[in-house]
Amino acid sequence: MTQSSPTPPAFYYLTNFERALAWLGERYDDLLDDAEHAFLLHFPTLPQASRALLVRMLMRNGADFRASKLVYDEIGCPLEAAEPLVALGWVDPAPALTLDALFALATKADLLR
Numbered sequence: 001m002t003q004s005s006p007t008p009p010a011f012y013y014l015t016n017f018e019r020a021l022a023w024l025g026e027r028y029d030d031l032l033d034d035a036e037h038a039f040l041l042h043f044p045t046l047p048q049a050s051r052a053l054l055v056r057m058l059m060r061n062g063a064d065f066r067a068s069k070l071v072y073d074e075i076g077c078p079l080e081a082a083e084p085l086v087a088l089g090w091v092d093p094a095p096a097l098t099l100d101a102l103f104a105l106a107t108k109a110d111l112l113r
Contacts, residue, residue, distance in 0.1 A: 010073075010074040011048065011052055011074060013052075013055055013056070013059065014048070014051055014052045014055050017055045017058075018043075018044070018051075021040060021043065024040075025040045042088060046084050046085070047081070047084060049074075049075045049076055049080070049081040050081045050082070050083070050084045050085055052072070052074060052075050052081070053070065053072075053075050053078055053081040053082060053085065054085055054090065054091075056070065056072060056075070057070070057091075062104065064095060064097060064101055064104070064105060065105075066105050067079055067082075
């Protein structure tokens with residue numbers, strides 16, 4: 001009989017990220033610039049889904065993402081979760097993409113359609 005690995009809590013990655021942010025803020029506050037202080041101030045005030053989406057995007061490769069590929073049960077609709085991030089200017093909802101960047105977002109199935 002094989003034993004399956006226990007499923008981690010839904011927001012384990014967010015908890016770890018927030019712990020790391022708190023540690024950085026406590027130890028290096030005097031070294032942080034204004035933008036970094038603003039991030040530490042605003043991030044905890046965001047809805048949980050928005051914080052989780054940002055962390056998920058930070059953990060992915062690249063800087064551009066298709067909303068249809070940001071599928072996480074615990075986050076729900078990525079467009080709704082992104083709204084507060086867009087309002088803060090942390091996410092660009094309509095970035096200007098080069099052809100290389102655009103094709104990097106396309107799957108083979110997309111290109112064959």
